[in-house]
Amino acid sequence: MVNRIVTGAHYGLRDWLVQRVTAVVMAVYVLALAAWALWQPALGYDVWTELFSGNMMRSFSLLFLLSLFYHAWIGVRDIVMDYVKPAGVRLLIHVLVILVLILYVIWSVQILWGM
Amino acid sequence: MSALRFRIYRYNPEADTAPYMQDYELEMTNHDAMLLDALMLLRQQDDSLGFRKSCREGVCGSDAMNINGRNGLACITPLSSLRQPIEIRPLPGLPVIRDLIVDMTQFFKQYHSIKPYLVNNDPPPETERLQSPKDRAELDGLYECILCACCTTACPSFWWNPDKFVGPSGLLQAYRFLADTRDQDTAARLDNLEDPYRLFRCHTIMNCVDVCPKELNPTEAIGKIKDMMVKRMV
Numbered sequence: 346m347v348n349r350i351v352t353g354a355h356y357g358l359r360d361w362l363v364q365r366v367t368a369v370v371m372a373v374y375v376l377a378l379a380a381w382a383l384w385q386p387a388l389g390y391d392v393w394t395e396l397f398s399g400n401m402m403r404s405f406s407l408l409f410l411l412s413l414f415y416h417a418w419i420g421v422r423d424i425v426m427d428y429v430k431p432a433g434v435r436l437l438i439h440v441l442v443i444l445v446l447i448l449y450v451i452w453s454v455q456i457l458w459g460m
Numbered sequence: 461m462s463a464l465r466f467r468i469y470r471y472n473p474e475a476d477t478a479p480y481m482q483d484y485e486l487e488m489t490n491h492d493a494m495l496l497d498a499l500m501l502l503r504q505q506d507d508s509l510g511f512r513k514s515c516r517e518g519v520c521g522s523d524a525m526n527i528n529g530r531n532g533l534a535c536i537t538p539l540s541s542l543r544q545p546i547e548i549r550p551l552p553g554l555p556v557i558r559d560l561i562v563d564m565t566q567f568f569k570q571y572h573s574i575k576p577y578l579v580n581n582d583p584p585p586e587t588e589r590l591q592s593p594k595d596r597a598e599l600d601g602l603y604e605c606i607l608c609a610c611c612t613t614a615c616p617s618f619w620w621n622p623d624k625f626v627g628p629s630g631l632l633q634a635y636r637f638l639a640d641t642r643d644q645d646t647a648a649r650l651d652n653l654e655d656p657y658r659l660f661r662c663h664t665i666m667n668c669v670d671v672c673p674k675e676l677n678p679t680e681a682i683g684k685i686k687d688m689m690v691k692r693m694v
Contacts, residue, residue, distance in 0.1 A: 355655060
């Protein structure tokens with residue numbers, strides 16, 4: 346194979362857009378959680394478990410975590426694309442990051458619904 | 461007025477094993493002089509000092525260099541605005557040919573890759589292809605680019621991927637033709653840029669806006685290209 350510079354993968358826009366949307370989801374979740382915490386007279390284990398006992402809060406939290414993982418994927422991928430030059434190493438790191446993030450998703454579900 | 465002090469990057473690949481900084485002093489009586497005036501006087505002291513210049517009034521973009529850590533045109537940078545010793549280096553991120561002269565091949569390759577010319581397949585009219593004043597105003601802030609490379613060589617994304625990332629200057633020019641109502645190649649131009657490297661290496665840090673000697677805004681142009689892509693996708 347000749348060693349030529351190749352570009353033109355025709356993706357990037359969706360990730361750029363998703364990164365912005367997930368940032369909004371995360372901001373809403375963090376602000377809502379912070380506001381809730383400020384409203385509580387006392388924050389203890391009981392209050393905390395009660396908040397996370399409903400499916401609504403668990404789903405919203407999962408949405409937040411999925412947003413975080415997708416956002417992190419794009420960010421980490423961009424860093425790797427900037428600094429890791431050999432394509433093989435880049436692919437390996439991409440695969441590892443994706444696998445770790447999928448494990449995080451499974452783990453998140455276990456934590457949220459396993460209580 | 462005491463002597464002006466300079467520290468200038470020197471490198472002659474045929475004679476030097478490594479680049480070094482050379483100190484110069486210069487007596488100048490003209491307080492309104494620009495940096496380029498001083499460099500030309502310094503070259504009378506030391507005719508081995510290499511730099512490019514042509515119009516010496518901020519139109520040709522030949523004398524772009526890194527002045528006290530910031531890219532700019534020597535010919536429109538007043539000496540009085542500079543902290544001493546004035547440290548001058550070649551534009552960062554491009555191969556040095558000699559002293560302050562850099563090899564701009566990569567920069568112009570990226571510029572050519574965006575097809576910097578009007579594509580219109582209609583038969584040419586008798587006179588010009590006319591635009592309304594409103595359509596013409598869309599090109600303000602875009603056509604003024606002089607391709608000095610100050611912005612592109614201030615961009616870390618270009619430093620890391622000069623062969624793949626078009627760079628702020630090239631993307632500003634790309635939008636200049638996307639914004640032109642006479643151009644008929646919009647879809648192909650967007651296809652050409654829809655790439656994780658060519659366009660989406662821009663992480664909006666705005667070094668380009670900070671250094672542009674013509675006070676243009678490549679970041680805004682890049683944002684508008686992304687807007688056009690979103691519009692055609694959703």
